[in-house]
Amino acid sequence: MTPADDPTTLPAALHQLRAAVEATRLPLDTPDAPTARSARTELLNQLDDYIIPRASSLDAPLLAVVGGSTGAGKSTLVNSVVGEIVTKPGVLRPTTRASTLIHNPRDERWFTGDRVLPGLARLSGADQGEQDPATLRLVSSDNLPLGLALLDAPDIDSVVSANRDLARQLLSAADLWIFVTTATRYADAVPWDLLHQAAQRGTSLAIVLDRVPLDAMEEVRSDLAGMLADQGLGQSPVFAVAESKLSADGMLPLSEVVRIRGWLGSLASDAHARQIVIRRTLDGALASLDQRANALRNASSDQVAAVRALRQAPETAYAGAIEGVKEGMRDGTLLRGEVLARWQEFVGTGELLRQLEAGVGKLRDRVVAFARGRGKQEPAENLGEALHEGVAALLLAHAETAAITTVRQWRALPGGAPLADGHKELAAVSPAFHERVERLVRDWQGDVLQMVRDEAGEKRSTARFLAFGVNGIAVMLMIITFSATAGLSGAEIGIAGGSAVLAQRLLEAVFGDQAVRTLSMRARARLLERTKELYDAESGRFGTVLDTVTEGATDRDLLGPALQGVNAAR
Template sequence: MRHCSRGADLRLLPVSPAPDASRLPTALDGLRVAVEGTRFPLETPNAAAARSGRGELLNQLRDYIIPRANSLDAPLLAVVGGSTGAGKSTLVNSIVGETVTTPGVLRPTTRASTLIHNPADERWFTGHRILPELARLTGESAGAHDPNTLRLVSSASVPAGLALLDAPDIDSVVSANRDLARQLLSAADLWIFVTTATRYADAVPWELLQQAIKRGTSVAVVLDRVPMDVMEEVRADLAEMLARQGLGQSPVFAVAESKLSKSGMLPVSEVTRIRGWLGSLAADALARSIVIRRTLDGALDSLDSRARVLTEAVREQQTIAHELQEAPRTAYTAAHQAVQEGMQDGSLLRGEVLARWQEFVGTGELLRQLEAGVGRMRDRVVSALRGRGRAEPAENLGEALHTGVAALLVSHAETAAITSARAWRATPGGARLVEQHRELATASPDFGARVERAVRDWQSDVMELVRQEAGSRRTTARFLAFGVNGIAVMLMLITFSATAGITGAEVGIAGGSAVLAQRLLEAIFGDQAVRTLSVKARKMLMERADALFSAEQERYTQVLAEVVGDTSVPDRLTPALAAVKAAR
């Protein structure tokens, strides 16, 4: 075996002062809680990356940073990782000198994880100090190939103060294995990266090496199965690549292509230097401490940028959630304004309503003679109606008004629903919500029925207004000529026209209907009372319309709340990170 080992360089690397044994673990646990509290439910541009980053950060906090900060004197954990078929398990067995992990024949070759430790260090690994989510197994258990387990092997061949962990393949075809491999590498004090002469330039390993650089993880590289005739060339090329990536201080070992023994071991000569280097780390408390502290410091240094990414993603979620909240609010506010305009522009006083009004007053000729004198016309209408029952025409007019108002409300509610759904589809994270809740693109199925009830209730309110205003006038000839229903529908009529009170040739047919109705009511109640009644009637109708629209808008609010939750949760990551910095 030819090698280039720089283990001594690790002892010369500067490290920061020892962290506060009491404050730092507490601050780190506070950061863990803050990270756990971050959520990215909306499919915003950075959501997927944020979820992945959150998971990786949580895993490293639980699996490595917090337990290591709590126990700096625990054995150094060296995770052996690499690509499929690189010979990781064979290398581990050869270093230990006995079969402690079984190399696979099928791909992926390493499916689960095996941790080999000295019997004196057993207490550090049987509990859940590190990798708490993995169940512990000992011996040749049936679950030894389950990725959710950690198989513990005690061996006196491993020096005290050191543990080796054979990890699943980093490029496994099984996603769960890949994820576990990355999780285990994040839990390492030292990553022993195993590659081959034919695969050392592959993209996936270098991606993980870049992560190791960013997080300050100590790395050693084993170049396996190197033909002797290209040993120098391959080793030099790998060393140059490592130097370019900032890993020039990392120990590099080259293992020549060799025939395995009957027990599946590499020749002792090929692993002697690796075994000796690991043994020296275990025996030298200072060297071991330097490797541990360097990796811990690197992991702590990486927290700032990683937490900042999560904070920015949380703010992005809050911004998008606010936009999603505002879209239906804007749409239903516009619906409210449109209904209000529709109640004042005279558009409801045409068609069926106009026909029923003419039926109510007895003849369309009355309206055409309106310019001749409203006072004289009012007297003629009252005279014509006195003593005659107007119940049926009043009911027909009331029904026509009811239909018109209901259609106005339904139309604008449908428009608001369509507008809200369109805005959500155009907003990041909103398209999926609309897809999952297709009912949001239209008004509620029972909205029409609720509108019908609301308009009828409003008409009842108007009649009650008339009764209260009439008081002692109920026995007058003018009041009796129209009755409560007739007066109520005339009040509704003037409620729907902003032209009420205007006279002259410029008033159209619809406006003229409202003018005549107003003059008839003024003959009963007086000018001021009619103005007050019409304002009250319009206000009561708009209040009912607001209640209907608010209920429709609430559908969007509820869907968003179910997905996003409380968007007003304060930023807990920033103060938690500041506490970690202060504790260091």
């Protein structure tokens, strides 16, 4: 079993943490998401580029990354320290666009594979591709001591964002960061942001102060030393390079780089000193994992909460729509307007109401005579059509309100506004909704007709049943389904409310009062059941949008257990 396979070893625990970071997605565009995603990418890169490979091979050469601002002289310094042209300084800004790694020939095996910086393609020898930030040019030099590698990185303040990102990635892959600045730029904000990050993560650091006028040497060095001490970097060695004329081949005078070359050579030759630097940087990187991974956990938890709230919004809105439909069925809304007019024409409300006021004892005997004498009154189909239109309008109105309400709530919730803006169709009912509503009402009316047929049984041949027929009795059952006086007032109570009472009395004359109550409850329940299915499908549009965005995301806490494993293995 290799260390990477043994779950008790640090490399294996780090691999598990890396998998947990990879699986922790931040799909919603919440206000904090861009920062959290950037931090997640940086964490993945450092795990891949430095922490895992270094923890797996502590005896690998020390990698010193030379980084700094545009035009600070990084490439010139690298060439001068190595003693030959191994990387070409650029003329145009940004001066260093790609990366060059210089190593001793006997250390080549450590860098040709994907042990470190696996995301960069390897090139060797010729200059081809050296301006491509996605490549790492490997240069072998006998002048560089065994156990040490130098990496000339792109500018940390490059005008090209890809170069800036790569520079930060390479600095996170370093055992030792050699920060190169100049006498005129050492106080710039961008480098100090990175220096502060290096201090927080325990990265081993050396400072090269380049192009310092001799008459300002002590003043500049003293000021820089004070700034380093303020940032907790007072122990970092500082090398000052005086402003000098370059040699014909672009090299600094040997006298200006001899101290840097000697210091790096001593690190390379002294295994104990080299291990101190490596261990300090690795321990600092490992110590930073808790804070960084926990910040990612918090961001992931915020995303889970945001997804939950976004899913709850349509559920609440469409539940409210169902309640609205129920209220519309109770408050007599559907017994107004066209339905009321058709009902009056169908049964001649005034005449039968007068008969009801006289007493209901002889109603059963009057039903047949009344029904046979309706003459040219409105047929049941027209009343059923008016009910159909009223029910469809009720369902449509509450569905439209639910869609608008959900979109409004999404816009107020974290991560919801971009989804609403990207799916403007959600603010209205779906294109096929009107057709589905029409079909629902027709199917429900068919349900009511079947209820009447099933309940009638042997009563189909009775005079009371034949007086109105299946359709007539069915529409009266629909009238009862939407009957109540709670929402009516004034004359409406006497007309709409009285009409509902009339329908109930007529049906009781056919089926009996208990059967009528049962039938009306079943009809109401069936309509609500169909409506819920319809609204669930409408609500599901919002869930589909969320599912598309959050596909592959999980609300499980993978980072917590993985962190515990790393801390236990350290």
